[in-house]
Amino acid sequence: MRRQQMVASAICRPAHFVLATLLALTNVARAEVGVAQVMSALEEGYFDSPPGVPNFHLNNNNKDYLYLADIENPSGSAWRLVAEGPNLIDKYNVLTGDYVRVNYKNSSTASGSRRLLSDEPLPEIDSIDVISESEGHEIYTGTQIRVKSMIYIISTCGWAPSATVEQIKGTFFNNTNNIAGYHDTCSYGKVAFDPSENFVFGPVEIPCKGTVTNGVLKYPYDASVACGAAEQFAWRQYSEAAARAAGYGAFMASSQRRIIHILPREVRCPWAGLGNVGCSGSYCIVYIKGAYAQDLTVNMHELGHTQGLSHAGRGYDEYGDFSDVMGTAPSEGYLCMNVGNQYRVGWNKPLATLLPDNTTNAPGNRGVAGRWVLPPTAATDTNALYLRYNINGTPFPNIFVSFRSRTSRYDNALATYMNNRVFVHNFNGSATERDYNRTLLVAVMAAGDVYTSPFLGNTTFDDSGLGVKIRVISIAAGTSATVEVCRLTEKVETSCFDGDDNDCNGLTDELDPACAMASSPPPSSPNVPPSPSKSPPPSPPPPISKPPSPRPPPRPRSPPRSPLPPPRPPTSPPPPPQLKASKAPRFPTPPQKPRPPRPPPPPRPPPRRPSSPRRPRMPTAPTRH
Template sequence: MKPQPTVANMHLSISFLLTALLAFTNVVKAETGIAEVMSALYIDNRDLQCDRIHIGKDFIYLSPSEEITNTTAWSQVVEGPDLTSKYNVRSGDRIRVTYKNTTNSTTGSRRLLLTPDEDLVSIDVLQTAVPHEIFTGTQIRVRSMIYIIKTCGWEASANVTQIQNMYFQAANSISGYHTNCTYGKVTFNSSDSIVFGPVEVPCNGTVSNGILTYNFDASINCGSAEQFAWRTYAENAARAAGHGAFMDAAPRRRIVHILPREVKCPWAGLGSVGCGGSTCTVYIKGAYALSLTVNMHELGHTQGLSHAGRGYDEYGDYSDVMGTASSEGYLCMNVGNQFRVGWNTMLANLNTVTTNNPGNTGLVGRWVIPATNLTENNALFLNYSTPTVRFPNMFVSFRTRGPLYDNVMPTNLMDQVFVHQFNGTASERDYNRTLLVATLVTNGVYTSPFVDRYPDTTSGGGVKIRVVSITPGVSATVQLCHFTQLNETTCNDGIDNDCDGIIDNCVPPASVSPVVYSSPQLSSLSPTPTPPPPSPPLRSPPKSPPSPPPSPAPRPPPKSPPSPPPSPAPRPPPKSPPIPKLKSPLPRPSPRRPPPSPRPPKASPPPRPSVRKPPPKSTATSRPPPS
């Protein structure tokens, strides 16, 4: 039975209501601090039963700065996919966060934002960080502190010797990863790093940033407060051990935490996106403490790289450690990601006009692309975007295994041409992701999307990329053709505008043979035979007179001289040979001459039966299968 209200419980209800109203009003509150943008690698949640679609998650934390005096800084502001692009923010930026006031008047502390998007109003960048992760001519030396953490009675997942071996000494190491995949532009050496631990961190308690104090409980949580506690206790222990001078020396860049296996973190790794300010942070869950690829994936984020995707899978590019590395070893970044951080150079930067110019072979649109493990000058950049046309720019490269570089490239991707879409730039504040759209073997063809800008042929259109040949382990030869029309409508300009393999091919599709892919831009500079004019439409044999029906003329013996051949006399329908049929019936034209007489013909050669001549043999054999 529902109890009747009393004065006492009515008073409590009113107090509770007032508190709730104060806590969840729409009063706007703003806080200022330093952005910590973290990107998570979700391996635990991967399941082949769900079509490999694994959308990752980013987090933005508001961390304290020296001038903060009244704030709830070091808290999670928002979580979700692709936050760096959504809010135009990188780690180290000074930001102002505005959200609806969710402050409880009795405790003075903000509740944990379980659904932060409902409370967040805006994130404004007040001052951008100045990271230095793009190679501009001076080798980048990474300085790091690597902490091994134990907590809650959970033992450390690795010891100092194991971490030192994986990072600096093994045949495949983090140090080697940087040297090989960056072509020596970035180094990560033991002389610039300290491995320290294990550090005992309380399972729960409070941690202070010097201004505010936070509660944490690692036995049940893996949020911003727990991460702050792991970092703070580790830093304090390292300073107490005498490493303060090393930690304060510039540049102090990477702070890596190797966590126990049992921590309640849903991800395999979590790393700062970009490395602005003086530091950036990485957390590795214990099950992956000795995973070379998980560690390198998160360190790749600190260099500003995003995930490498394919289709709807954010990690779907199996040729890039920023996607999915299926084996432990060196799997370097794709050429779009390399371009983003300044590690490679382009064979050519092509636009819609220059794509059909001679390539490095001297032939129209033809290029020899070396394997990425052999040289940093290793890709074609098809830069088709303009201020008015947002086109998917593309990078074309050739990947294979090397003794070190890409030594765990999946077998089904070896010695293939890769086409990546990437509308990014070599900029610290670029948030674009690479997207693998095609892997091609010999004679493979990729046709890009088409943007209709008719009659403007200097923008839009699309491109066809065909692999002419592959020399395993060395190079691939590709042919490019920029098309401006889906079906040829400009019939007298001497250009294969639709890249179908035939110049000025404006014949209606029903009147010509199926188009094959042998464009002059896609074969060579040698003259392409002009296709013969189309034959007249097929005519059905004339009907025989209704009465009297002529007797069938006997066939000549097989070995009789072919000239003069007898005219094919009309035969009764049951025994007549099959008449060639068109896929689409054409109107029957009036005969040019009267029907042939059933009498034997004169000595002059009669017209051939009304069957179209096959195309010239040279044209047919020079055409590869259609794309």
């Protein structure tokens, strides 16, 4: 952009000539530099909400917007849309306030700095390079974070303001549940939203149509038909000018100041709220559509984005966590962040951090569940088990286990089916400004419920695999939840003689059904005799009463049971059973005259000594060794 302005000055041409020149260069790969504005939208009206849930939820089709502002004057020059779509922060590794270089691919549709949010297709981006990272302060590190803002009530296009100054002051400061109380309660006092540093101003009357400028270029806007980058910038520019004229100029020089716009109900915006992700530099921006002007959860959701938080999901639904205001709030009131999001912004501390070794279970016993008592998150900021399994390059999710219980303030909007329950969240994030991970709710459990994680085999650890089983032993409503956590090393018990419950089902070794049919322990096991390697020496068979489980003699015309293929039965009935009592009932008898039996089928060879054939070893007679 700087280079573009210098070119315009050198040739002394009007804006339309510069625009034509830029259009003539559209087949050339380009790059432009500016200040990033990353916006996340809370969409509305795209599906039928459950009873009591506001209809602004958009499943997994959310859209982010990336705007680029003039690097020379980011607060006074209009921004342009350069990208839109899901997960832009993660895709381009960019946050609000970064100085970036946007590199475009060759494209006949590229139109340089004239680009606004319009019907034209966006030029295709090749990459975005972060020249200088933004500097934020939204992670709590021991000093209270004090949020500062100007809250503007806007009217335009003949549309009346959506709320009065007193109504907005009630929403933010004076009502029983308010935004100031939301911050104080859910952050355990670590974030302040005080009336002395957050001012409500308005209504501000803004022309419905006009132009906004960027250097020598002017962009038209028309709020009666659009809600794009030009319209959004016009709302901010006119509001800030009115506040300066009213004497707020000194306060508006504050860094990391929120600029919150309460829009009319009729504006053509497809979202309930839109806000910057992260707040660095001199300001960050929030827009609230008029229908949600006094909605606590929509306002707090967007302010949560300015603190750097992403959405809270469940399954394939990016907003699917109904236990977190960064997901979907089931009703108005305070719905605090889940423990993973609290960890992300430094609001909580783990009750214990468990690694994928014997610290997960009772010390020294891999297969014995460790028992933990969880306090309610409403009672303390030291409130979660942190299973830190995503280490050493192992692609396993870190797990947070917490207990949520409603109070008159904390979580007073928590759904009934989630009250006094144990929560399991996956979150591989960290307490750093440039962390783009989202929390994912995977289980909500009552007493007696069990959550078993996916099992990951072939890890870098010595054991055969990695997984965890979490069992809720008991819940004392409003007081505590007792859970057992057991690390799995095998999906199904196969190490049946090591003294461990390797699959965490509560059954060890031979008590586990998976081990019931297992063979004897290997020879290296202590106090276990080795398996026989030779046939027993020829000797008289033991009395029939001695074998451990003797079988009755076979019925007539039935072949005798043997580990070898049986011979065909004689054509005449066999002698009575009592005549064969002195012979082993499970072995074939020697040849008899005058009619010998037919030779046995292969693979058994003929006996070397017909008078005393070698008897095959009985598998049930190892007790003779």
